[in-house]
Amino acid sequence: MQPEPHIPEGLPVPDATSLEHSDRVAAFIRARIDAAGDLISMAEFMQHALYAPGLGYYTAGSVKFGESGDFVTAPEISPVFGRVLAQQSAATISTLNGGIIEFGAGSGALAVTMLKKLAELDALPASYRILEVSPELCERQQRKIMTEIPEFASVVSWIDALPVKFRGVVIANEVLDALPVERFVRTADEVLQLCVGYRDGQFVYRTRIAGERLLQQVLEIEARIGHRLADGYASEVSLGLQGWLAELLSAIDTGIVFLFDYGVTRQEYYALERDQGWLRCHFRHHAHNEPLIYAGIQDITAWVDFSAVAEAAFEQGAEIAGFVTQALFLMNGGLENELAAFDSLTDVEQLELSRQIKLLTLPSEMGENFKCMGLCKGAVAVPDAFGFGDRAHNL
Numbered sequence: 001m002q003p004e005p006h007i008p009e010g011l012p013v014p015d016a017t018s019l020e021h022s023d024r025v026a027a028f029i030r031a032r033i034d035a036a037g038d039l040i041s042m043a044e045f046m047q048h049a050l051y052a053p054g055l056g057y058y059t060a061g062s063v064k065f066g067e068s069g070d071f072v073t074a075p076e077i078s079p080v081f082g083r084v085l086a087q088q089s090a091a092t093i094s095t096l097n098g099g100i101i102e103f104g105a106g107s108g109a110l111a112v113t114m115l116k117k118l119a120e121l122d123a124l125p126a127s128y129r130i131l132e133v134s135p136e137l138c139e140r141q142q143r144k145i146m147t148e149i150p151e152f153a154s155v156v157s158w159i160d161a162l163p164v165k166f167r168g169v170v171i172a173n174e175v176l177d178a179l180p181v182e183r184f185v186r187t188a189d190e191v192l193q194l195c196v197g198y199r200d201g202q203f204v205y206r207t208r209i210a211g212e213r214l215l216q217q218v219l220e221i222e223a224r225i226g227h228r229l230a231d232g233y234a235s236e237v238s239l240g241l242q243g244w245l246a247e248l249l250s251a252i253d254t255g256i257v258f259l260f261d262y263g264v265t266r267q268e269y270y271a272l273e274r275d276q277g278w279l280r281c282h283f284r285h286h287a288h289n290e291p292l293i294y295a296g297i298q299d300i301t302a303w304v305d306f307s308a309v310a311e312a313a314f315e316q317g318a319e320i321a322g323f324v325t326q327a328l329f330l331m332n333g334g335l336e337n338e339l340a341a342f343d344s345l346t347d348v349e350q351l352e353l354s355r356q357i358k359l360l361t362l363p364s365e366m367g368e369n370f371k372c373m374g375l376c377k378g379a380v381a382v383p384d385a386f387g388f389g390d391r392a393h394n395l
């Protein structure tokens with residue numbers, strides 16, 4: 001028996017224009033369901049809802065980031081995030097005379113902050129390349145860069161594919177959580193794939209026996225956590241992660257990758273009590289667990305299994321530079337330098353900066369759930385940000 005999709009209590013009602021758009025996205029997905037027979041996998045549903053050309057959440061024009069959008073990310077909360085990341089990237093860039101690649105640059109806020117800070121540090125990269133799957137966001141990023149840092153615009157370019165033998169720094173903030181995931185349900189004697197069908201004007205959950213790849217992944221998870229998942233246990237697995245990392249790491253000759261996301265180790269990801277998984281949706285700053293509503297007008301994400309990231313990285317010959325909470329990344333990485341001029345700020349500015357730092361570092365906000373995993377390839381020095389509180393041994 002599958003749960004029925006429902007609109008969670010307290011979720012804001014979308015305006016008429018958003019609902020019309022959502023109907024168009026739903027029609028697009030429904031056509032895919034019809035074409036596939038009568039159901040598609042959750043990963044396929046997520047792919048269409050987020051990235052259907054000109055329609056998906058990331059590929060159409062919704063606001064997404066910031067107060068008038070659906071969620072805020074660290075670079076949107078405060079320039080302090082990007083300034084510390086720039087401090088942590090400067091040595092690698094200067095030593096290698098290297099560049100930066102940013103995946104999924106969102107509004108372009110991080111690129112703007114980093115380039116300003118790197119210029120201050122006299123460590124401007126040879127190139128700042130953005131690999132972004134959303135044409136709408138590419139345009140937004142271009143506008144922001146031309147408006148806010150026209151003096152560095154010539155350094156920035158947008159790429160569709162990774163360069164070969166890249167040397168430098170790669171950044172992905174909240175990109176791994178935006179990769180489509182498969183959902184599964186363990187039963188006493190098999191693994192089911194949770195899929196999406198369509199009935200009476202709405203998307204509904206369906207199941208089918210898991211294919212070989214998903215089955216093997218679940219069996220591998222069980223082998224690694226040391227026990228069989230309980231009957232009825234539901235969770236997610238990112239089948240695209242390994243390929244994404246393999247492509248990225250094989251493009252790097254020498255450098256460091258900073259992956260920021262909300263995530264945990266595998267033992268925590270598949271813990272007994274976490275039997276409904278880690279899929280989260282964001283609509284107008286309300287977080288909930290129902291991906292089958294508001295198609296194309298809400299964000300759908302899944303927390304990251306960082307043990308899986310580490311293993312995929314090892315397979316590609318990378319080393320783990322460190323795995324720390326976002327709070328420790330910032331504190332180890334030079335947050336105090338950002339506070340040096342605190343006394344010269346007005347009272348209002350001091351309050352605002354304190355508010356931003358609290359959001360970035362408090363355990364009840366983004367400090368603990370958000371992690372940074374650093375991956376190194378070739379001879380690069382491990383950044384200070386991983387110097388204290390490294391949890392890589394828990395992975």
Ligand SMILES: C[S@@+](CC[C@H](N)C(=O)[O-])C[C@H]1O[C@@H](n2cnc3c(N)ncnc32)[C@H](O)[C@@H]1O
Pocket residue numbers: 058065073074075076103104105106107131132133134137172173174175178179
């Ligand atoms: C949650 S947003 C984060 C945006 C930005 N990094 C920030 O922190 O504000 C996810 C971003 O990743 C992009 N994205 C998703 N999948 C991607 C992929 N495979 N390659 C590059 N960008 C991707 C989305 O279009 C979007 O810009």
